[in-house]
Each structure stands twice: as structure tokens, then as C-alpha cells.
Amino acid sequence: MSFDMEVILDSVVHLTEHRQLDSLTASLISTVRQFIAPIDVQILDTSLSDDGREEVILPEHLLNDAGGLKQSLACFTHCVSMRQIYCCRDTIPAQVAIPIILNNCIVKVLWVKITYLSDQNINLLNGFAKVYENFLGIVIECETDVLTGLLNRKAFEARLKLASETSHKNTELDSQRLSYWLCIFDIDKFKSINDTFGHLYGDEILLDLVTVMRNVFSENDEMFRFGGDEFVLLIAPDTKQRVRAKCERFCNELCEFHDDNIQVTLSMGMTEILPGEQASGLLEKADQALYYVKENGRNRIEIFEELVSQQLISLKKFEDDIEIF
Ligand SMILES: Nc1nc2c(ncn2[C@@H]2O[C@H](COP(=O)(O)OP(=O)(O)OP(=O)(O)O)[C@@H](O)[C@H]2O)c(=O)[nH]1
Numbered sequence: 456m457s458f459d460m461e462v463i464l465d466s467v468v469h470l471t472e473h474r475q476l477d478s479l480t481a482s483l484i485s486t487v488r489q490f491i492a493p494i495d496v497q498i499l500d501t502s503l504s505d506d507g508r509e510e511v512i513l514p515e516h517l518l519n520d521a522g523g524l525k526q527s528l529a530c531f532t533h534c535v536s537m538r539q540i541y542c543c544r545d546t547i548p549a550q551v552a553i554p555i556i557l558n559n560c561i562v563k564v565l566w567v568k569i570t571y572l573s574d575q576n577i578n579l580l581n582g583f584a585k586v587y588e589n590f591l592g593i594v595i596e597c598e599t600d601v602l603t604g605l606l607n608r609k610a611f612e613a614r615l616k617l618a619s620e621t622s623h624k625n626t627e628l629d630s631q632r633l634s635y636w637l638c639i640f641d642i643d644k645f646k647s648i649n650d651t652f653g654h655l656y657g658d659e660i661l662l663d664l665v666t667v668m669r670n671v672f673s674e675n676d677e678m679f680r681f682g683g684d685e686f687v688l689l690i691a692p693d694t695k696q697r698v699r700a701k702c703e704r705f706c707n708e709l710c711e712f713h714d715d716n717i718q719v720t721l722s723m724g725m726t727e728i729l730p731g732e733q734a735s736g737l738l739e740k741a742d743q744a745l746y747y748v749k750e751n752g753r754n755r756i757e758i759f760e761e762l763v764s765q766q767l768i769s770l771k772k773f774e775d776d777i778e779i780f
Pocket residue numbers: 602641642643644645646647649653654655656657658661682683684749753
């Protein structure tokens with residue numbers, strides 16, 4: 456089969472229109488489907504093993520499928536770890552896997568199962584994988600905070616939208632309900648830390664905070680730096696009590712992290728993410744709880760909904776948002 460150059464260029468244009476990881480990945484999959492009509496195509500994720508090696512996360516069905524990866528797993532693993540294309544054409548269907556590499560790390564693997572795998576198909580797949588790889592680098596760079604390596608504000612909205620869409624309408628009592636949570640926090644009197652110890656020391660404090668945060672929160676909790684000393688957490692579904700306990704542990708561990716003459720304390724506002732709530736309203740709620748903490752002594756955590764029920768702050772500002780849902 457030969458391919459029309461114009462159609463290929465169109466696909467590259469389409470692939471590079473995307474500015475978000477999920478849509479970029481979906482676009483690569485649909486491009487591969489369009490051009491080589493595979494039986495299956497997947498973009499596999501990778502994780503780091505305890506000894507620092509990249510491991511491809513293989514879904515069960517890929518391993519156990521008839522003609523699946525199980526028989527040739529050693530060869531697949533070897534090729535990918537050597538950053539080479541894995542190609543198995545002896546079997547029907549054939550399989551090909553192309554590692555996607557960023558900063559010398561394997562971050563994803565394009566895996567395709569196809570009835571007949573020609574050289575032309577391999578070249579085309581490799582070309583699309585390279586376009587995806589280059590663009591993935593740009594997308595990740597755009598969504599990453601330079602100092603801390605956390606996600607930045609730009610990455611936040613899409614992730615919050617996903618959380619509020621997948622958050623289930625549940626009727627359990629407060630104490631048993633598993634919800635996503637949004638937390639905003641900033642360092643107390645960070646300006647005076649900068650003024651006393653210098654800006655570079657202030658940067659070290661920000662990096663220490665991220666180290667402690669990564670230790671306390673799980674991979675499912677997403678962490679963002681909005682700018683300056685302001686951070687946001689999108690915490691995966693859990694009860695209010697457990698989320699509060701986790702946030703308190705974070706604040707305590709950060710406080711104990713510096714055994715010198717400096718004590719870093721945080722003020723934090725939290726709010727529950729209910730289905731369909733909009734980013735602006737949620738941010739305002741968490742921000743209002745944070746503001747309350749700042750105005751009332753700093754160095755603690757407050758939950759917006761609790762402040763409202765205790766009539767310490769007013770819900771009025773959000774009535775419009777709530778009526779929509
Ligand atoms: N070291 C360092 N400082 C930064 C950075 N970005 C912003 N800042 C400083 O962070 C400080 C933030 O101060 P504010 O949040 O306004 O106030 P604060 O002193 O933390 O006081 P409260 O928030 O009211 O407790 C300012 O002095 C900024 O100049 C950065 O990347 N590194």
C-alpha cells in the first residue's frame with residue numbers, strides 16, 4: 456500500500472494541533488488506525504522500578520491474548536530497554552513496539568498488533584512515533600513548573616475537569632463519602648524567609664516542600680505549583696477524615712524537616728469536589744478557606760464546607776455556581 460504524501464502531512468498537522476497529553480495520545484492512536492488498520496494499538500505507560508529501571512506497564516489482556524506478548528516477553532523487554540524497535544513478524548498477527556523517549560527516559564511505548572506488518576508500515580509507525588515524541592516533550596514542558604518539576608497552573612484546569620466529571624454523585628454521610636478534594640496552600644510569611652535568608656535559600660525551601668509533599672501524597676494525588684509559594688493538590692477520592700489526616704501529616708513533616716533555626720509552616724484551604732462543579736467556583740471555595748486561615752492565625756488547615764456550616768464564612772458568593780448543577 457502506498458500513502459499519499461498530502462494525507463500524511465495532514466495527519467502530522469492534526470497530531471501537532473494538540474496541547475494536552477490525553478488528546479495528543481488519542482490523536483496518535485487514531486492516526487495509526489487510519490493509516491495501517493491494526494488489530495489493536497495502545498500507548499503503554501512506564502514506571503520506575505525500585506532499582507531505577509524503566510518498566511513497561513503491560514495490561515493483562517496484552518499478555519494473555521492469543522498471540523499476545525507472553526511468548527516473546529523477554530525479547531520485547533530487551534528491545535525496549537535498549538531503546539530499539541521491537542518487531543515480531545514470525546507470528547500472525549505480527550506485533551511492533553516503539554519506545555518513546557524523553558530526556559533519555561522511556562516514558563511510553565507505542566504497541567501495535569497487525570495482521571501483516573510491512574517495512575513501510577514500520578517506517579510510518581516510527582515516523583509518527585517520533586512526531587509524537589517531539590510534541591510530547593513540548594506539551595510536558597508547557598505543563599511543568601521549571602523550579603519544582605510539578606505540574607503548573609496550565610495543566611490544572613483539564614485535570615480538575617476530569618476529577619469533577621468522574622466524581623460520583625454519592626449519598627453517603629460526610630464521614631464515609633469518597634470524594635476528590637481540592638487543597639490550596641501557601642507558606643506562611645515566605646517573604647520574610649526570602650528577606651532574611653535570601654532568595655536562593657527560599658528556592659531551597661520550595662524544593663524541600665516538594666520533597667516532603669512527594670513523600671506524603673500518593674501517585675494518584677496530583678500536585679501543582681501555581682506560582683510563588685502557592686501550591687494546589689488534587690487529592691484522589693477519599694474520606695474527609697483521611698484527607699485531612701494526610702494533609703496534617705504533610706504540614707507536620709514539613710515543620711520537622713528543617714532542624715535549623717527555621718520553621719516552615721503552611722496555611723491550607725480545602726474543599727470537596729462534587730460532580731460537575733466548575734474550576735472557578737472550586738478554586739474560590741478553597742481560596743476562601745485559605746484566606747480565612749491567613750486572617751485567623753495561619754499554620755493550620757480549614758475546610759470550606761465546615762467554615763460555612765459554622766457560619767464563619769458565607770456561601771453567598773457561590774450560589775450562582777451551585778444553582779447550575
Ligand atoms: N525564593 C523564591 N521566592 C519567590 C518565588 N516566587 C515568588 N517568591 C516570593 O514569595 C513571596 C510570597 O509572599 P506572599 O505570599 O505575598 O506573602 P507571605 O510573606 O508568604 O505572607 P503570607 O502568605 O501572608 O503568610 C514574595 O516575597 C515573592 O517575592 C520563587 O520562585 N522563589
